[in-house]
Every structure is written in structure tokens, then in C-alpha cells.
Amino acid sequence: MKNFLKKILIIIGAITLLEIIVAIGVGVYFFLIYKEEVPDKTFIELDFEKGFTEYVPDDPTARMISGKVVTIRDVVEALERASGDDQIKGVIARIGSVPMGFARIQEIRDAILNFRQKGKTAIAYTDTFGEFGPGNRAYYLATAFEEICLQPSGDIGLTGLILETRFMKGTLDKLGVIPRMDHRHEYKNAMNIFTEKEYTAPHKEAVCKVMESLFGQIVKEIARTRELSEEDVRSLADHGLFLGQEAVNAKLADKLAYQDEVYEDVKKNTGRNTHFLSLSDYLNLAGRVHTEGETIALIYGVGGVQRGESDYNPLYGDVAMGAKTVTDAFQAATEDDAVRAIVFRVSSPGGSYVASDSIWRETVRAKAAGKPVIVSMGDVAGSGGYFVAMNADKIVAHPATITGSIGVLAGKMVTSGFWDKLGISWDDVSTSSNAAIWTGTHDYTSEEWNLLEGALDRIYADFTSKVAQGRGLPIEYVSEIAKGRIWTGEDAKELGLVDELGGFPLAIRLAKEAAEIPEDAEICLKVFPKKKPLLEVLLEKGPFGAEEKASASAAIRVLHELQPMIQAVRELAIKDESKVLSMPKIEIR
Incomplete structure (x- = not known):
């Protein structure tokens, strides 16, 4: 274990030295190559297929597996920064499925709408909103954009909401398992899936009220952003499925276009030298809001x-x-x-x-x-x-x-x-x-x-x-x-x-x-809490003895003492330290 720990500490020391060298090298590269941190005529690219998470804790497994996960806060702050950035002309978003709750969708919708209020362009495209499945969430998000482009073979599954609950009492009866539970009070319905075979009256009342409230919010916002009446939107939801041109005719989409055609139109309108930059890369170049004060x-x-x-x-x-x-x-x-x-x-x-x-x-x-x-x-x-x-x-x-x-x-x-x-x-x-x-x-x-x-x-x-x-x-x-x-x-x-x-x-x-x-x-x-160095987190959670932990802690203290020097080197190389940690991917399409 001691030899293993020594090897780990040697590696950490080498990484620290390498970090300093990379900070200088990459910082000089940016200083020489990118006199303007964000290129002119840039569109930020968003991809909602995987959704955006709320938070990843300071956990070694999360860090190693999740990597640099894009969070809701990242999206909101990037759009806030971009709304006042003259280099940014707009955002272009791929919206297919949206694995997020309605509140997270509303957070992003608000950020997109605020972005548009600053005179910026916002374009959404998709191959389909549903494809023989509900597309309510994705379409609701898309309506925050000024233009919605649908692939000619795609559809819009604006079918209205349905809340389904699986009740398992019948299965438990067959197994001979008896749920012995109680609650305070009748609307506390989580236990009902074990004790009932269908909604009780209070359970049904509560979920119906929630469903009606959510649907009312969706209808109101779709009507406002698509310039339709709420009665029209409710009627369209009763229709349920709109194929290709039907969606355009119903004013739910603006045009039929494949992804390459959407990008081609952007370049025609903005210029052949239009740049496209991912949200993460934009944050790396432009920096976050709310960092000073x-x-x-x-x-x-x-x-x-x-x-x-x-x-x-x-x-x-x-x-x-x-x-x-x-x-x-x-x-x-x-x-x-x-x-x-x-x-x-x-x-x-x-x-x-x-x-x-x-x-x-x-x-x-x-x-x-x-x-x-x-x-x-x-x-x-x-x-x-x-x-x-x-x-x-x-x-x-x-x-x-x-x-x-x-x-x-x-x-x-x-x-x-x-x-x-x-x-x-x-x-x-x-x-x-x-x-x-x-x-x-x-x-x-x-x-x-x-x-x-x-x-x-x-x-x-x-x-x-x-x-x-x-x-x-x-x-x-x-x-x-x-x-x-x-x-x-x-x-x-x-x-x-x-x-x-x-x-x-x-x-x-x-x-x-x-x-x-x-x-x-x-x-x-x-x-x-402030994020700890990965080694420190691993040390706390790993199977190390007291002697190994004491040795590693001493090494960690040394690394902490080196941090001001590393930070100073970074700041000499480039203003924002996040810019030396990843190379931005800038594409001209």
C-alpha cells in the first residue's frame, strides 16, 4: 500500500508540474492566436437530446464518469453572458427528446426568451417532436425560439398531458405481501401504489389539479410565443399529431428543413464565415458571469x-x-x-x-x-x-x-x-x-x-x-x-x-x-462546499490506513501551497483560468 501511495504522489507531483507547463504553453497559444476571445459572427450550439442536469456532487465517481457535465446553471449563465456579447449573433439548438422536468424546461425557456430580448437570433431544429410518441416537453421548449424547423419526415406530437400511476396491490396480494402503512393525511399518496388498485378520490383530485395547472402553463406559453389563441392551442392538442407540412400549416412550425439546410440558411443570413461554438467552449472563452463583486x-x-x-x-x-x-x-x-x-x-x-x-x-x-x-x-x-x-x-x-x-x-x-x-x-x-x-x-x-x-x-x-x-x-x-x-x-x-x-x-x-x-x-x-482536489476526495473515501492518510495529507498540503503559484502563472498566461483547461472547438460550417 505504501509503495502504491508513493507512486500516486509522484504522479500527482508530475501532473502539477505538467499543469504549470501546459498553463504557460496553452496560454501563450491563446494570446497569440485568439486576439478576440470569441470570433465574430458566432452562433452558440445547444443540444437538448441528453438534457441538462441540476447538479453533480463532489464525488470521485461522478467526476471520473460524468466529466464536465453541462448543468442548468451553465446554460443560464452562458446565455446571460452571450446576450451582451457583440460577437454572438444567436443560438442554434437541436431539440428532439428533452429528458428534463417542466421546471428545468421553464428555466431554459426564460433564458432563451431573455436572450432574444437583446436582439439575438434563436433557431430550433429537430428531426421530430415525438415520432409515434408524446412530444409535449420538447415542443414546449422549442416555442421559446423565434424559428422552429422540422425535418420533412418529422412530426409534432402535441397530444396533451396524461399522468399514469402504476398500482401494485394486486401483485402484492398474489405474493402474500401486506403493506402496513399509514400517512398524514389523505393527500399523502405515495403509499397508495402499494395499498390501492386505483386512485382514491383525494389522490385523483390532487393529480388532476397538478395536470391541469401544468397543461394550462404550456397552452398559455405556446399561444403567446406562436401568436395563437389559447383556444386554438387546446384545439390543436385535441388533434394530437401533425405530420410534416400539417405542422407548418397549423403554425406550430415555421418551415420544413433538414439539419444541413438549417445551417446553410444561417450562413446565408449571417455570412459564409459564420462560426459555431458549443456552449461549454463558449464559457471557456468568454468566462462566466457573477465572478467578481x-x-x-x-x-x-x-x-x-x-x-x-x-x-x-x-x-x-x-x-x-x-x-x-x-x-x-x-x-x-x-x-x-x-x-x-x-x-x-x-x-x-x-x-x-x-x-x-x-x-x-x-x-x-x-x-x-x-x-x-x-x-x-x-x-x-x-x-x-x-x-x-x-x-x-x-x-x-x-x-x-x-x-x-x-x-x-x-x-x-x-x-x-x-x-x-x-x-x-x-x-x-x-x-x-x-x-x-x-x-x-x-x-x-x-x-x-x-x-x-x-x-x-x-x-x-x-x-x-x-x-x-x-x-x-x-x-x-x-x-x-x-x-x-x-x-x-x-x-x-x-x-x-x-x-x-x-x-x-x-x-x-x-x-x-x-x-x-x-x-x-x-x-x-x-x-x-468548495470542491476538493480529486486526490483528497479519493483519500477520504478510499481504503487507506492512518499512516497512508497522514503521508498523503502532507503531500496534499504541499500541493495546496503550490496553488497560488499555479494560479499566478495561469493569470499571466491568460485572464480566465478556465480557458487553459480545454481547447475550444470552433467550426465553420
């Missing part, structure tokens, strides 16, 4: 809430919001004298009650320390995702954000019938009366069930009272709008559960207001 902390709370550290599943790309990671981030931001306010980006369906409460506590402490907290909600911020947000000075949600779900559920699956079918028997011994309360081989006794019910009552009372306190609402009113019910951000604003509708830019503006930073002042958006 008064400091505002940005903390991410993404994924299911759990105790411990934030986590990443490389197989599915799922992120978990770890209470320790997030509370450490809040504490660091609160203790940082330079931080004037905190923007807390939440996208979470909930999870652990105690973990959510730990994070909630840090929002209370941050505010008490004079650091305003502004929550910006993503696709979903419900249950524990709302719990961590409810004490913020201001809560900003997208109209399509799924939020609320102020409630709790718990229980277990009783599997004794299943084991009987397999001919497997269980026996046990225990020391105490309620030792079997959590095992699936026993049903609850009456005493155990009373304990579970008492826990649900306590959690629900705590949740609703903290909502009332944080939102400044009467507890009686909170009790009426809670009951585990989900709402869209649009409806939640009317109910007082959120304050404003919007995305990152609005949350930043509200943070500046709360911190009494002048509206026109520059700000530095600083992410907490």
Missing part, C-alpha cells in the same frame, strides 16, 4: 434527503442530498465574512425527516447570523424538499415546480404470507416487548401500531408548525392546505407557500435585495 453563496440541495454525506449513483446519474454535506456547506457560508447572502437551490422529492430537520436548522442559524437565505426551486421541492426550504427569507419556484406535500408516511411490508408460499419459516428471539416493530416477518401489535401513529402525529405537527412559523401563516390555514397534498409552483404562490415565480436570475436579484447590495452591483456567486 460582493459574494453570494450558492448551495445545492438536490436528490432524496438522507443522513450523512451527499451521494451519487453512477449507474443512473442519481444524486442524493446528504444532511452532513449540506449543513457543512451552510455552516461554512455562514462563517465566511465575505458572504452577504445564500441562494439555496433545492430539487428534491424529500426523504429522511431527521436529515431534513438538520438542514432546516442551518437555514435558521444562517438567518440568525445575518445571512439572508433565498431558495430557488427546481423540478420538485416537496415533502422533505419543502421542509428544508420553508424557513427561507424568500422562496422562488417555477410555475411547474412540484412542491408542498406537507405530510408524512411510514410503515412496513409484512412478508410472512410470501415466505409461507415459498415454504420458508422464520423464528426469532428478542429481549424486549417491541423488538419486532420494524421486522417484516411480524405484523404490528396494537402497542407497536400506536407507537407508529404517535410518531406520525408528532412529525406532522412539527412539519406544519414550522411551515406556519417560516411562512408567517396561521396554523389553521396551513392545516387546510397541507394534508400531504402536492401543488404546482403556480398554485403554491397563490396559497402562500412560495413567494415568487422564476429561476436563478430572480433568486439572485432577491438575494441582492435582502443583503442590501445595489441592484447594478456585480456579484461573485461562490459554490459551497
Whole structure:
């Protein structure tokens, strides 16, 4: 292990030296070759086929597998930078399938529309919006662009929304598994997929309200941007499928064209020397916004809430919001004298009650320390995702954000019938009366069930009272709008559960207001917790002994001490350090 560690440290040292050499070489190359950082007559290329993620945690697996993942914040900040860049003439986007929630789509739509307001061109093209499948999300996003080009063989599947729920009670009955669960209250419907065979009346009421709200938002925006009436859009959705020229005739698309024809038209209109630059490469060349000025902390709370550290599943790309990671981030931001306010980006369906409460506590402490907290909600911020947000000075949600779900559920699956079918028997011994309360081989006794019910009552009372306190609402009113019910951000604003509708830019503006930073002042958006060097992260998570960790820690301290010199070399070579880390790919098509 020691020899292996020595080799690792030698490699790290070599990489550090190489980094300095590359910084100088690549920096000089850029200085000599790119006198203008972004070429004139440039279009930024966007590709929505893979979607854009909300956040990737500081995890070694995430870093190695995901690489430089483009996030929602990257898109918003690149478009904000480009909107004031004279070298950028427009954006051109490939939109086919869009694997993102409606709130993330709305964040990007707003950024595109703001970009267009600065006199920039925005063109969307696709081979199809659906192809024998729903194309609602992709088409909704495309309508933010001034021109929509559809491949002649393509179609637009504007078919309206349908929400489907899979119920598994029949399967559990066949297996001999009994779900023994309870909730607070009737709208807390996550357990229904195990206990019911169809929607209960409250369950159906809640999902229908959400569906109608989402569809109303889509209809309104399509009508506005395509210059149609809302009645026309609803009628078109009833028609459902538009093939090629039918889509153009219905004013859903502007023209039929293949990808090469779309690019050819851009060059005809802008000039044969038009450049095309990916969003990542544009950020590398132009640099980010919000890098200088008064400091505002940005903390991410993404994924299911759990105790411990934030986590990443490389197989599915799922992120978990770890209470320790997030509370450490809040504490660091609160203790940082330079931080004037905190923007807390939440996208979470909930999870652990105690973990959510730990994070909630840090929002209370941050505010008490004079650091305003502004929550910006993503696709979903419900249950524990709302719990961590409810004490913020201001809560900003997208109209399509799924939020609320102020409630709790718990229980277990009783599997004794299943084991009987397999001919497997269980026996046990225990020391105490309620030792079997959590095992699936026993049903609850009456005493155990009373304990579970008492826990649900306590959690629900705590949740609703903290909502009332944080939102400044009467507890009686909170009790009426809670009951585990989900709402869209649009409806939640009317109910007082959120304050404003919007995305990152609005949350930043509200943070500046709360911190009494002048509206026109520059700000530095600083992410907490600060990312650690990869070796340090691997060391923390790897199977190293105390001696190996001590040796590696000493080496890491040396590397940290070298960072100012490396940074100084970078800044001498080129203004923005991100520009020496990757070569931009500039194409003339």
C-alpha cells in the first residue's frame, strides 16, 4: 500500500508540474492566436437530446464518469453572458427528446426568451417532436425560439398531458405481501401504489389539479410565443399529431428543413464565415458571469434527503442530498465574512425527516447570523424538499415546480404470507416487548401500531408548525392546505407557500435585495462546499490506513501551497483560468 501511495504522489507531483507547463504553453497559444476571445459572427450550439442536469456532487465517481457535465446553471449563465456579447449573433439548438422536468424546461425557456430580448437570433431544429410518441416537453421548449424547423419526415406530437400511476396491490396480494402503512393525511399518496388498485378520490383530485395547472402553463406559453389563441392551442392538442407540412400549416412550425439546410440558411443570413461554438467552449472563452463583486453563496440541495454525506449513483446519474454535506456547506457560508447572502437551490422529492430537520436548522442559524437565505426551486421541492426550504427569507419556484406535500408516511411490508408460499419459516428471539416493530416477518401489535401513529402525529405537527412559523401563516390555514397534498409552483404562490415565480436570475436579484447590495452591483456567486482536489476526495473515501492518510495529507498540503503559484502563472498566461483547461472547438460550417 505504501509503495502504491508513493507512486500516486509522484504522479500527482508530475501532473502539477505538467499543469504549470501546459498553463504557460496553452496560454501563450491563446494570446497569440485568439486576439478576440470569441470570433465574430458566432452562433452558440445547444443540444437538448441528453438534457441538462441540476447538479453533480463532489464525488470521485461522478467526476471520473460524468466529466464536465453541462448543468442548468451553465446554460443560464452562458446565455446571460452571450446576450451582451457583440460577437454572438444567436443560438442554434437541436431539440428532439428533452429528458428534463417542466421546471428545468421553464428555466431554459426564460433564458432563451431573455436572450432574444437583446436582439439575438434563436433557431430550433429537430428531426421530430415525438415520432409515434408524446412530444409535449420538447415542443414546449422549442416555442421559446423565434424559428422552429422540422425535418420533412418529422412530426409534432402535441397530444396533451396524461399522468399514469402504476398500482401494485394486486401483485402484492398474489405474493402474500401486506403493506402496513399509514400517512398524514389523505393527500399523502405515495403509499397508495402499494395499498390501492386505483386512485382514491383525494389522490385523483390532487393529480388532476397538478395536470391541469401544468397543461394550462404550456397552452398559455405556446399561444403567446406562436401568436395563437389559447383556444386554438387546446384545439390543436385535441388533434394530437401533425405530420410534416400539417405542422407548418397549423403554425406550430415555421418551415420544413433538414439539419444541413438549417445551417446553410444561417450562413446565408449571417455570412459564409459564420462560426459555431458549443456552449461549454463558449464559457471557456468568454468566462462566466457573477465572478467578481460582493459574494453570494450558492448551495445545492438536490436528490432524496438522507443522513450523512451527499451521494451519487453512477449507474443512473442519481444524486442524493446528504444532511452532513449540506449543513457543512451552510455552516461554512455562514462563517465566511465575505458572504452577504445564500441562494439555496433545492430539487428534491424529500426523504429522511431527521436529515431534513438538520438542514432546516442551518437555514435558521444562517438567518440568525445575518445571512439572508433565498431558495430557488427546481423540478420538485416537496415533502422533505419543502421542509428544508420553508424557513427561507424568500422562496422562488417555477410555475411547474412540484412542491408542498406537507405530510408524512411510514410503515412496513409484512412478508410472512410470501415466505409461507415459498415454504420458508422464520423464528426469532428478542429481549424486549417491541423488538419486532420494524421486522417484516411480524405484523404490528396494537402497542407497536400506536407507537407508529404517535410518531406520525408528532412529525406532522412539527412539519406544519414550522411551515406556519417560516411562512408567517396561521396554523389553521396551513392545516387546510397541507394534508400531504402536492401543488404546482403556480398554485403554491397563490396559497402562500412560495413567494415568487422564476429561476436563478430572480433568486439572485432577491438575494441582492435582502443583503442590501445595489441592484447594478456585480456579484461573485461562490459554490459551497468548495470542491476538493480529486486526490483528497479519493483519500477520504478510499481504503487507506492512518499512516497512508497522514503521508498523503502532507503531500496534499504541499500541493495546496503550490496553488497560488499555479494560479499566478495561469493569470499571466491568460485572464480566465478556465480557458487553459480545454481547447475550444470552433467550426465553420
